[in-house]
Amino acid sequence: MSVRRLAANQPDSFAFSAESLKQVKAWIARFPEGRQQSAVIPMLWIVQKQQGWVSEPAIRVVAETLGMPVIRVYEVATFYTMFMLEPVGSHALVQVCGTTPCMLRGANDLKAVCQRRFGDRDHLSADGKVTWQEVECLGACSNAPMAAINDYYYEDLTPEIFEQILDEFIAGKPRAPGSVIGRQGSAPEGGSAVLQAASLYDGTAAKALKSLPNAEPKTRGKAKEAAQ
Amino acid sequence: MPKAKVNGVEVEFEPGMTVLQVAELAGEEIPRFCYHERLSIAGNCRMCLVEVKPGPPKPQASCALPAADNQEIFTNTPMVKKAREGVMEFLLINHPLDCPICDQGGECDLQDQAVGYGRDGSRFGLNKRAVEEKAMGPLINTVMTRCIQCTRCVRFITEVAGVAEIGLISRGEDVEITTYLGSAVTSELSGNVIDLCPVGALTSKPYAFNARPWELKKTETVDVMDAMGAAIRIDSRGPAVLRVLPRVNEDVNEEWISDKTRFAVDGLSRQRLDSPFIRENGRLRPATWAEALSLAAARLSSAKPERIGTIAGDLQDAESLKATLDLFRALGSANTDCRQDGMALGTGPRESWLFNAGISGLEDIDVLLLVGTNPRLEAAVLNARLRRRWLSGDLQVGLVGTPSDLTYDFDHLGETASALTALAKARSGFAKVLKGAKAPALVIGTGALSGPHGAAVAHAAAQVAKAFGMSWNVLHTAASRVGGLDMGFLPAEGGLDARAMTAKGALDVLFLLGADEIDLSASDAFRIYLGSHGDAGAHAADLILPASAYTEKDGLYVNLEGRVQMGQRAVFPKGEAREDWAILRALSERLGKTLPYDSLDQLRARLFADHPSFGQIDWAPRGQADLSAIGAAGDVGDTPLSSAVKAFHLTNPVARASVTMAECAALAAGPAKLAAE
Numbered sequence: 001m002s003v004r005r006l007a008a009n010q011p012d013s014f015a016f017s018a019e020s021l022k023q024v025k026a027w028i029a030r031f032p033e034g035r036q037q038s039a040v041i042p043m044l045w046i047v048q049k050q051q052g053w054v055s056e057p058a059i060r061v062v063a064e065t066l067g068m069p070v071i072r073v074y075e076v077a078t079f080y081t082m083f084m085l086e087p088v089g090s091h092a093l094v095q096v097c098g099t100t101p102c103m104l105r106g107a108n109d110l111k112a113v114c115q116r117r118f119g120d121r122d123h124l125s126a127d128g129k130v131t132w133q134e135v136e137c138l139g140a141c142s143n144a145p146m147a148a149i150n151d152y153y154y155e156d157l158t159p160e161i162f163e164q165i166l167d168e169f170i171a172g173k174p175r176a177p178g179s180v181i182g183r184q185g186s187a188p189e190g191g192s193a194v195l196q197a198a199s200l201y202d203g204t205a206a207k208a209l210k211s212l213p214n215a216e217p218k219t220r221g222k223a224k225e226a227a228q
Numbered sequence: 229m230p231k232a233k234v235n236g237v238e239v240e241f242e243p244g245m246t247v248l249q250v251a252e253l254a255g256e257e258i259p260r261f262c263y264h265e266r267l268s269i270a271g272n273c274r275m276c277l278v279e280v281k282p283g284p285p286k287p288q289a290s291c292a293l294p295a296a297d298n299q300e301i302f303t304n305t306p307m308v309k310k311a312r313e314g315v316m317e318f319l320l321i322n323h324p325l326d327c328p329i330c331d332q333g334g335e336c337d338l339q340d341q342a343v344g345y346g347r348d349g350s351r352f353g354l355n356k357r358a359v360e361e362k363a364m365g366p367l368i369n370t371v372m373t374r375c376i377q378c379t380r381c382v383r384f385i386t387e388v389a390g391v392a393e394i395g396l397i398s399r400g401e402d403v404e405i406t407t408y409l410g411s412a413v414t415s416e417l418s419g420n421v422i423d424l425c426p427v428g429a430l431t432s433k434p435y436a437f438n439a440r441p442w443e444l445k446k447t448e449t450v451d452v453m454d455a456m457g458a459a460i461r462i463d464s465r466g467p468a469v470l471r472v473l474p475r476v477n478e479d480v481n482e483e484w485i486s487d488k489t490r491f492a493v494d495g496l497s498r499q500r501l502d503s504p505f506i507r508e509n510g511r512l513r514p515a516t517w518a519e520a521l522s523l524a525a526a527r528l529s530s531a532k533p534e535r536i537g538t539i540a541g542d543l544q545d546a547e548s549l550k551a552t553l554d555l556f557r558a559l560g561s562a563n564t565d566c567r568q569d570g571m572a573l574g575t576g577p578r579e580s581w582l583f584n585a586g587i588s589g590l591e592d593i594d595v596l597l598l599v600g601t602n603p604r605l606e607a608a609v610l611n612a613r614l615r616r617r618w619l620s621g622d623l624q625v626g627l628v629g630t631p632s633d634l635t636y637d638f639d640h641l642g643e644t645a646s647a648l649t650a651l652a653k654a655r656s657g658f659a660k661v662l663k664g665a666k667a668p669a670l671v672i673g674t675g676a677l678s679g680p681h682g683a684a685v686a687h688a689a690a691q692v693a694k695a696f697g698m699s700w701n702v703l704h705t706a707a708s709r710v711g712g713l714d715m716g717f718l719p720a721e722g723g724l725d726a727r728a729m730t731a732k733g734a735l736d737v738l739f740l741l742g743a744d745e746i747d748l749s750a751s752d753a754f755r756i757y758l759g760s761h762g763d764a765g766a767h768a769a770d771l772i773l774p775a776s777a778y779t780e781k782d783g784l785y786v787n788l789e790g791r792v793q794m795g796q797r798a799v800f801p802k803g804e805a806r807e808d809w810a811i812l813r814a815l816s817e818r819l820g821k822t823l824p825y826d827s828l829d830q831l832r833a834r835l836f837a838d839h840p841s842f843g844q845i846d847w848a849p850r851g852q853a854d855l856s857a858i859g860a861a862g863d864v865g866d867t868p869l870s871s872a873v874k875a876f877h878l879t880n881p882v883a884r885a886s887v888t889m890a891e892c893a894a895l896a897a898g899p900a901k902l903a904a905e
Contacts, residue, residue: 002402003398003402003404004398004402006409056409069386069392069393069395070408071393071394071395071407071408072392072395074395074397075395075396075397078397078398078399079397079398079399
């Protein structure tokens with residue numbers, strides 16, 4: 001992570017779209033009167049959804065909307081790395097996980113692909129279609145290596161498949177997200193290795209429960225007497 | 229009361245105190261950077277680590293830990309020593325070793341504490357981080373690489389000054405203190421962040437690279453830039469006043485001062501009158517004292533007593549006021565006035581022109597009615613107290629007058645004084661709030677009291693105060709005003725007031741005692757100006773007698789609550805200039821009406837004998853005004869009641885001579901200009 005600054009080139013103004021405005025109102029309504037500033041992070045998300053990134057005029061609009069000092073919104077926007085302070089690629093924002101499990105499973109190769117195709121990280125590619133970043137753990141370690149592209153995870157990547165996926169994004173026809181080797185959730189490769197027995201599912205193993213797992217413990221006879 | 233042991237010594241403490249405060253009660257010094265007793269607790273510098281029992285077996289940040297009964301606190305164990313050394317080593321990892329070229333050097337918390345609590349070396353071999361400088365306006369210089377992220381400045385600007393303009397952006401190793409995109413801080417109290425900064429990250433821009441703290445002569449005195457009389461320390465080297473710092477006076481300014489108090493001092497070395505001047509053929513030429521005094525005496529003695537008069541200015545000490553008043557009474561003149569703005573107070577009991585609730589008494593009020601005043605501009609430090617009271621949730625504020633951002637919310641009750649008459653009769657709205665108040669206060673500004681309807685507005689306000697049992701508080705803007713009113717520096721029986729004296733053909737000789745805030749364009753009298761700066765009064769003068777500024781004379785000043793405070797001389801008057809009272813004494817001798825005092829002490833003795841209130845140094849009365857005796861019933865007019873201070877940075881000759889203040893004033897006026905275009 002490096003020092004986070006607002007982009008040098010900023011649009012003149014920002015206004016919430018009708019769709020965003022609906023969400024803005026819904027978020028503000030969630031907080032009690034006088035606590036509207038609590039909505040600052042959702043508000044910046046909405047901005048980022050609409051604009052692709054968080055611009056300086058947008059920061060001012062958010063501050064105005066929530067009735068808080070603009071420096072406070074600025075603090076939040078610069079604190080959270082998920083808020084993009086510069087315009088991002090029109091087709092894809094690629095966030096490659098570089099934390100240990102992914103790194104051990106080949107994240108460095110994915111980064112090399114990005115570097116070769118799009119140039120330096122955290123900047124728009126030459127054609128303006130892609131921005132790529134290295135990010136910290138995204139929580140899909142068992143399916144490492146992985147990358148988040150726009151809003152979804154692509155897991156179990158190899159450099160070749162990764163490059164294919166990137167091409168699809170650039171062509172505007174992204175594939176369905178998830179594991180590229182057809183893994184179910186974070187189950188082992190090739191499918192689940194446990195809970196396979198057919199008897200688990202045909203009802204033959206079913207038995208009546210003596211007591212429900214979380215039921216109140218039965219009072220013993222003696223204690224009952226003592227209570228009386 | 230609960231008890232705790234600090235290093236084995238038992239101390240009693242108030243419930244709610246932190247471990248740090250308890251340790252201080254026991255006389256133990258706890259090093260700290262982020263903790264400040266007048267700001268909220270942040271707990272982010274970790275320098276105040278101590279060991280407590282019972283508690284986890286690790287050091288605890290004492291500033292944020294509430295003390296408990298029967299707690300044992302240790303500040304001298306090996307664990308504490310090691311923890312402090314560790315924290316200090318981390319703080320110094322990214323702190324540059326530029327003490328020799330740092331303005332904070334010699335008065336730096338980090339420097340002192342590194343010597344006191346740090347290790348002798350660093351184990352950090354990598355590159356230090358470097359941070360870009362930030363723009364914060366013409367007053368605050370930034371060297372952000374030195375910042376240790378204590379966030380005192382952020383908390384001060386947000387909490388005390390009430391304008392959230394400084395923030396901590398980014399995170400982790402990259403955090404930076406900044407204003408929003410390098411805009412200037414607009415607070416009138418912004419200079420205090422320079423004092424609060426424990427390192428050299430925020431330093432004074434006008435004072436940058438001027439001096440080292442150990443070269444300076446320190447003089448403890450009082451401020452005259454507003455009527456609060458803030459406690460200040462003047463740092464001077466040779467003949468030059470280099471800077472002004474606040475002193476702690478809990479009853480007046482706590483430990484803050486306004487930017488005008490702090491930064492107007494460069495005006496003390498500009499536009500100075502350093503020799504007597506006589507106007508000849510429309511041009512002022514330097515003269516000798518003998519010439520000047522002879523001319524003054526000749527003019528004064530040749531005119532009839534009712535054709536001479538004197539107007540006193542806003543920065544005068546009580547002694548020069550007394551000497552002038554005695555001289556003109558001795559000459560038989562009734563034309564004396566210390567109210568350049570023509571405010572309609574001064575007769576009757578003393579309480580009618582005092583701030584009777586007292587500055588520290590503002591902590592106890594629950595409803596405040598502001599009339600024709602903007603405390604933020606007229607007494608910025610007092611406004612910070614009002615804001616704190618408001619933040620506590622126990623203060624409701626109403627305003628009659630021109631609304632502006634006061635840093636707290638208020639009910640705007642109307643622009644003109646008719647809102648006052650309506651309020652006295654009203655039964656709902658703010659009147660209801662006032663009715664239910666336990667300790668309501670009315671603060672009336674001099675902007676409301678001057679002008680053609682001043683007396684009527686004063687009367688209307690007094691009626692409101694009477695109807696709701698409010699204390700009567702006058703927010704003066706002139707440091708000399710209360711002193712002048714206390715000694716009766718007013719027109720005597722049949723005398724002319726300031727406005728009448730400046731009218732065409734009113735007088736033959738007009739003696740201006742540092743009076744610069746009055747329009748002299750109509751006056752055709754022979755004008756003698758006694759003062760320190762070549763400002764409005766000197767420009768219009770026919771004869772100039774150079775006198776001392778407030779840093780160049782010992783003097784008494786009475787602040788708005790009636791507290792008499794003693795100012796000390798820090799440096800000598802410029803050039804041929806003399807102390808004001810001495811000039812008046814010399815002039816009286818030439819007039820054959822020698823004033824009966826040969827020294828300042830004798831003058832003071834005379835002042836105390838004639839007006840005993842001046843003898844009560846550093847004591848503020850807490851009276852209640854006789855509200856029925858204030859003002860005169862009449863037409864209150866329909867002009868909006870606006871503050872007497874239009875441009876905060878340019879209210880007196882010293883500030884107007886200051887380049888720093890001119891920069892600030894231009895910045896403050898900037899947006900208004902754009903809006904007008």
